Amino acid sequence: MIAAFNQVRTFLLAIFMIMAGSGFLSTLLAVRLENDGTAAPLIGLVGTAYFAGLTVGSLRVGGLIAQIGHIRSIAAFVSVFSASSLSYALWQDVAFWAVLRFIDGFAIAGVFVCLESWLSERTDTRTRSSALAAYMVALYLGQAMGQFLLNIGEDAPALPFMFSAILLSLALLPVVLTRVPQPDIGELQPLSVKRLYAISPLGMIGTAATGLMLGAFYALAAVFVRRMGLSLADVAFFTSCAIGGGVLFQWPLGLLSDRFDRRKVIVAIFLAAALVASAIALVGDHRGLLFVLGSLFGGVAFALYPLCVAHTNDHIEAHERVGASGGLVLLYSLGAVAGPLVGSLAMAVAGPAGLFGAIGATALLATGFGLWRVYAADPVPSEDQSAFQSIPRTSAVALGAEEESSEGR
Template structure:
């Protein structure tokens, strides 16, 4: 694994530094809006703008890459992202921040497309799993550690934005100085959502629910924490705990799903998400609350790759990459809708409405999963492909997954 990562170390360093600078912006923006007295529904709209930009960028950045290449595209989107980050310091008007969040999302999608297609080109055979794991560690470790930049305020509120812009700008250096040739952008045809639902209803429902849950959490989790009486430092710690918990539990839950009926592990994971969310809605996220946040992150982050693996168990090997691309789209749509739905609930129920809605949604997926276990046959263990953790970024990342052909593809959800 070490040797496979050495060949892409500059790309992994670039995504780590960029996430270090940009990963905490959603938290920072939510905190600033809350301090300014912005109502939850407006904060939700601004969070939705980011995920809308992310989905739009994932679909359209490829055309720019085909015209000017990976290095130039990467430099452009990083430069625009850095400029957008500084632009928050000019005004705190909600409409301006909504536009900037859309731009941020579009640019981050561009970063993902460039780096993931490059990683796909450099990874070969058995090294693909190691490269994917290294990419996910760099991505989420940067995002989790970056939350701590919230503690650096200095004498002016513009300091975190300036630090973020500096880090984002520095992320371009490893790529701009690389001697690697630009790869060919892989095709990312997505399987029809209706075809995916007909093949694996539980996978579609689980992925959509994960999008709603995590989209709402990223956008409104800081609002919940602040309204619960947490300081900025404690809010940063809470967000870090959830993100790093999500990284830590993906692998052990995935290994369990290789040994047992994958639907059972999905149902148990949603139960963990529901219980932790319900308790978080009743307590302040400090002490025990941090442990619950870690559990919540672990269960919520793991649900997406578990559902992707379950869908792939139902499909022919040739369909699996395109199916995963379709599931990324479903997740993105859920993430865009989540902040809107949950912010409306928080307006009525208060800050605890975030985790109340999450708990209700997780319980619904739990019930749906139990029903699918009742009416559908389990995929035989020998027919399941090995679980692989997946980032919730763009369809290009699915190309890094090592597809293990099954002898038969007649399993049913």
């Protein structure tokens, strides 16, 4: 692990600073719009714009990076992101902020593709898994710590956006000053939805459902906490608890899925997510219990995506792994685009509890689908299951490289 860390420490520092400077923006914007009396569906629209930009960016940035190189590309993407962060302070308007969030999503997609392809090229089959695990920890740790920047804007509303731009700009330094050679990346062609469903129905549906659940959570959890009467500091702590739980639970649940029928583990985790989400909806105004339940929700929900990827890889040929990874990232992103809209409509109909009610309903539907798949098809023999990998839900580049490395194990 130490050797893997030393190989990619430049990228770990960069992603930590980028997520610390940008990971809290979705929460901050939701809180600002909520305080201004904006309707939940409009707040959800701003959240959807980010995931729409992330989806489009994931499909389009590869060509640009191939033309001008990684260093120039990441400098361009982070510069645009920094300028966008400052622009939020100019004018608080739903349409204007939605456009900026789309730009943010497109820019961060470029950052993910740059850093992850670079990271994968600098590691080998022995160190790549550890390097990606360290990358994921740095990403989530930066995102969790960045949440506490929410607390600095009560007297100076523009201050959080300034700190965001500062951190994003400084994050460029480790990258533009590095002596690490730049890699070449090829075009990624995702498998068709029809082919993905034929390969692994549960992997495909589970991935899309996870995207919907987490897209709704990221866009609207802050609104839920505020409408429950809690403070801005509580919003930051709740979000950090969820992210921290996600980091802590992934490996134990992943190792459990390596020992038993992975489909049953996925079904059990979806059911657990449904129960925890329902509990949050029912007891959301109990401060201490809310933080505990938030950690549990993050623990189970964040584990679902890598488990669905692993389950899909149990059923595919080696030459299809990169394309399948790209297809799953796209499905996750499309689910995340729908999540804020579904969650906000549920809040408009049922009040704040509607958010986690909708998330719980999605998880319950996925549970039902998973139970059907358990009884409709035979399990993969344990000796043929691919090993679980704790992977980021960012770009398909790292996923594809990781699957290629698994062929050598």
